[in-house]
Structures are given as structure tokens and as C-alpha cells.
Amino acid sequence: MNINATLLGQTITFFVFVWFCMKYVWPPIMQALGERKKQIADGLAAGERGKHELELASKRGAGILYETKQKSSEIIAQAEKRAEEIIEESKTNAKIEGERLLAGAKAEIEQEVNRAKEGLRQQVADLALAGAEKILRREIDAKAHAELLASIKNEL
Amino acid sequence: MSAEIHTSSEYIRHHLQNLTLGKLPDGTWGLAHSAQEAKEMGFWAFNVDTLGVSLLLGFLFLYFFRKVAKSVTTGVPGGLQNFTEWLVEFIDSSVRGSFSGRNALVAPLALTIFVWILLMNLMDLIPVDWLPFLAGKAGLPFLKVVPTTDPNATFGMAIGVFFLVVYYSIKIKGLGGFVGELTLQPFGKYGLPANLFLEGVNLIAKPVSLALRLFGNMYAGEMIFILIAIMFGGGITLGLFGGVLQWGWAVFHILIVTLQAFIFMTLTIVYLDMAHQEHH
Numbered sequence: 001m002n003i004n005a006t007l008l009g010q011t012i013t014f015f016v017f018v019w020f021c022m023k024y025v026w027p028p029i030m031q032a033l034g035e036r037k038k039q040i041a042d043g044l045a046a047g048e049r050g051k052h053e054l055e056l057a058s059k060r061g062a063g064i065l066y067e068t069k070q071k072s073s074e075i076i077a078q079a080e081k082r083a084e085e086i087i088e089e090s091k092t093n094a095k096i097e098g099e100r101l102l103a104g105a106k107a108e109i110e111q112e113v114n115r116a117k118e119g120l121r122q123q124v125a126d127l128a129l130a131g132a133e134k135i136l137r138r139e140i141d142a143k144a145h146a147e148l149l150a151s152i153k154n155e156l
Numbered sequence: 157m158s159a160e161i162h163t164s165s166e167y168i169r170h171h172l173q174n175l176t177l178g179k180l181p182d183g184t185w186g187l188a189h190s191a192q193e194a195k196e197m198g199f200w201a202f203n204v205d206t207l208g209v210s211l212l213l214g215f216l217f218l219y220f221f222r223k224v225a226k227s228v229t230t231g232v233p234g235g236l237q238n239f240t241e242w243l244v245e246f247i248d249s250s251v252r253g254s255f256s257g258r259n260a261l262v263a264p265l266a267l268t269i270f271v272w273i274l275l276m277n278l279m280d281l282i283p284v285d286w287l288p289f290l291a292g293k294a295g296l297p298f299l300k301v302v303p304t305t306d307p308n309a310t311f312g313m314a315i316g317v318f319f320l321v322v323y324y325s326i327k328i329k330g331l332g333g334f335v336g337e338l339t340l341q342p343f344g345k346y347g348l349p350a351n352l353f354l355e356g357v358n359l360i361a362k363p364v365s366l367a368l369r370l371f372g373n374m375y376a377g378e379m380i381f382i383l384i385a386i387m388f389g390g391g392i393t394l395g396l397f398g399g400v401l402q403w404g405w406a407v408f409h410i411l412i413v414t415l416q417a418f419i420f421m422t423l424t425i426v427y428l429d430m431a432h433q434e435h436h
Contacts (some may be wrong), residue, residue: 002195003308004178006203010210010303010312011319017214017272018316022264025218028225029244030263035230 125156164386171284171382173298174203174306175291189297203306210303213275217268243271247421254425257432259324262425269313270421276303277374277413281406284381304374304416307367314367317424321362324431333434362427366420373416377409 129149136145169191176194178201180186187204188194194201224240233241247270251263279302291299303309325334338355339348384405387398 002174002176002197002201003311004176004197004199004201004203006174006201006206006306006308007312007315009202009207010309011316013207013211013214014268014272014313014316017218018261018265018268020218021221021268022261025221025225026244026264026267028228029221029240030248032228032230033241033245039230 121156125153128156129153167386168379168382170298171288171378172300172305174300175205175296175298177202177204187297203300203308205298205300206303206306206309209279209301210272210276210309213279213303214272217271217275221267221271243267250422251425254422255429255432257328257429259428259432261320262428265320265428266421266425269317269424270417273304273313273370273420274414274417276309277417279303280305280374280377280381280409280413283402284378284385302374302378304370305378307371310367310371310374311363313420314363317366317427318363321359321427321431324428328432329434362423366423370416370420373412377405377412380405381409 129152132149132152173191173194176188176197177185178188178194178197180188180193181196188197188201220236221240224237228237244267247267248263251266255262282301284301287301288299300306322334325337329337338359339345339352341351341355343351381402384398384402387401388395390398
């Protein structure tokens with residue numbers, strides 16, 4: 001319980017400890033604490049930013065999806081319209097073609113009829129001529145009556 | 157209890173005597189074997205137990221904190237680092253709360269004071285007879301385990317704080333400012349003697365109150381532990397009752413131990429804050 005030189009020893013020890021603490025203990029720990037604080041703050045800010053970006057992206061995605069749907073339904077509508085047009089067109093084409101074929105066939109038939117008529121006429125003329133020849137052979141010189149015969153032939 | 161102790165008062169006195177190293181009456185240096193001998197050694201004697209235990213605890217504190225400071229990581233902290241960081245942040249917020257100036261010394265000073273005093277006070281929770289008994293076996297006549305029950309230790313630290321207060325007062329305000337503060341307040345220059353007396357008391361009271369508060373609390377606590385320990389010699393019933401009392405007092409003492417360390421630290425911060433302010 002006496003005051004003695006322990007007092008001095010204690011004071012010196014005290015200062016040495018404080019000096020050591022101030023030099024080698026406090027700064028590294030405080031620095032680490034500050035750095036971690038900054039890291040956490042950065043992390044939180046990054047998280048917040050990420051969340052915000054996600055929100056924007058999902059909004060943008062929804063917009064794109066809507067647009068795409070719109071466009072695709074437009075395309076489908078166009079395609080349907082086009083298909084109908086094509087059908088209409090082919091129908092018209094088919095009708096025209098059919099009519100053309102019909103007309104061609106009719107013309108051919110007519111030609112054929114004409115040809116047959118011509119052939120028949122020729123045959124009738126030939127027959128008539130042959131008949132007339134047979135009749136006339138007895139009494140008419142062929143040469144003398146050739147002109148007459150040709151005119152008859154032409155009339156037929 | 158050693159063999160030569162017979163009465164309660166001898167037991168108490170034995171527990172309150174420091175292991176003192178100094179000049180013996182025959183002129184050689186040695187350990188005092190009685191309170192009388194220790195007293196006769198005068199000022200140039202050392203309380204080996206106080207110095208030894210406080211140095212040991214101080215090294216313990218610095219060893220662990222230095223270990224953390226060297227391997228400190230900004231990533232996920234380990235257990236020891238976590239504890240250290242918690243303590244450092246607690247001290248840092250205390251300093252930020254009460255200290256308005258800018259001084260890199262104050263926070264580490266507060267940390268050292270808090271942890272060192274806390275460790276020294278915690279020695280009080282070791283049952284009072286264990287270490288003195290071991291010391292007696294080793295041939296040492298006395299051993300007072302708790303350094304803060306030795307006024308040399310508490311005054312030693314308080315004087316250290318006092319030096320810092322005076323140093324920073326002069327550094328911040330200049331020698332003239334410091335002297336002016338001592339002599340020109342609160343009554344103006346015509347009340348100089350009264351001013352000097354009041355401000356002088358005010359200044360001296362800081363280290364004295366710091367040291368005596370800590371010493372008084374820890375000394376009283378130690379004394380109660382010693383008184384309880386006397387009951388262990390009074391038969392099984394009294395001994396068991398003493399055990400319960402000792403446990404209860406130890407639990408309560410944890411509060412005092414922490415509180416006193418915290419008060420010493422906080423007052424140091426406040427005194428240094430006052431030293432940094434131009435007017436008070």
C-alpha cells in the first residue's frame with residue numbers, strides 16, 4: 001500500500017502500451033473496418049443497381065414480347081389475306097383457261113365440221129360428177145363439156 | 157493460508173501486502189518479508205506483483221490485438237477478429253461520441269486503457285487464495301494479484317493521462333493559453349489567486365479522481381472477497397454459505413470490473429476533449 005517507484009514503472013509501461021497500440025494495432029484494424037464498410041456499401045449499391053436493371057430489362061422484355069405478338073398476328077393476317085388472294089386469282093385463272101380451252105375446242109370442232117362439210121361436198125360433187133359422167137359418157141364428149149363440168153364443180 | 161498466519165486480521169493484512177522489491181536495511185536489494193520492511197524501503201522500491209501482472213496482461217492484450225491487426229482481412233472475419241472488431245468499433249464510437257477534436261492518439265489510448273484495466277480488474281475474479289498460495293509454495297512471501305488494487309498502478313495510469321492532458325492543453329492553446337485558462341477564469345484578472353486555486357484544484361482533481369475511483373472500487377471489491385474467504389475456515393456450513401456469497405459477489409463484481417474500466421476510459425476521453433477545446 002506504499003506509494004513507490006512502481007508508480008513510475010506503471011506510467012512508463014502505460015505509455016509504451018499506448019504507443020504500441022497506436023502504432024501497430026489500431027490503424028490496421030480501423031483500415032480493414034473502413035474497407036469492409038466500403039465493400040458492403042458498394043455491394044449493396046451494386047445489388048440495388050442490379051435490381052433496377054432487372055426491372056428495366058423485364059419491362060423491356062415485356063415490351064418486346066408484346067410487339068412480337070402484334071407483329072406475328074399481323075403477319076398471320078397478311079398471310080391469310082395473301083392465301084385468299086392466291087385462291088381467288090387461281091380461280092379466275094382457271095376460269096379463263098377453261099374458257100380459252102372451250103373456245104379452242106369449239107373452233108376446232110367448227111373447223112372439223114367445215115372440213116367434213118368440204119369433204120362431203122367434194123364427195124357429193126365427185127359422186128355427182130361420176131354419176132353425170134356415167135350418164136354423159138354415152139352421149140357427151142368429155143372434152144366438149146369440160147368447161148360446163150368445171151363450172152358445176154365450182155358451184156358445188 | 158501460510159503456516160505463520162493465525163488470525164483473521166493477519167490473513168487480511170497478508171492479502172493486502174504487495175510483493176515489494178527494494179533496498180533492505182542491510183543495504184542489499186531483496187524482497188520485503190513484512191509490511192514494516194516494505195515501508196522502510198521508501199520510494200525506490202518496486203511492487204513486483206503489480207508490475208509483473210500488469211505487464212503480463214498488457215502483453216497479452218497487445219499480443220492478441222497485434223495478431224489480429226497483422227492478419228486482418230476485409231472479408232469474412234474469424235472469431236478473434238470478430239471480437240476485436242466489435243471492441244474496436246465500440247471504443248471508436250465512444251470516442252466519436254465524446255471527443256470533438258481530431259487526434260489519432262485518443263482512440264488507441266482509450267482502447268489500451270479499457271482493455272488493460274478490464275484485464276487487470278478481471279484478476280479479481282480469480283479466487284483470492286489460489287495465486288498467493290502458489291506463490292507461497294514458490295517461496296514468495298506475498299502476492300497481490302489484482303494490480304488495480306495497488307494505488308501505484310491506478311495513479312501510474314492517471315498520471316500518464318494527466319501528462320497527456322497538460323501536453324495537449326499546451327499544444328492546442330499554447331503555453332499562454334494554458335496559463336491563462338488556469339489564472340484568468342472564472343473571476344477575471346483581478347481574482348487571480350482565487351482563479352488559480354479553483355482551476356488548480358480542478359486540474360489536479362482529474363488524475364486524483366481517476367486513480368482513486370478505480371483503486372477504491374477494486375480495493376473494496378477485493379476486500380469483500382477476502383472477508384468472504386475467511387468464512388471458508390469456519391466449518392462446512394459457513395464454508396458453503398461463503399461459497400454461495402463468493403459466487404454472488406463475483407457475478408456482481410463482473411459489472412463493477414467492466415464499469416470501472418469503462419468509466420476510466422470515458423473520463424480520459426472527456427478530459428482530453430476538454431484539453432482540446434479553446435473555451436470550457
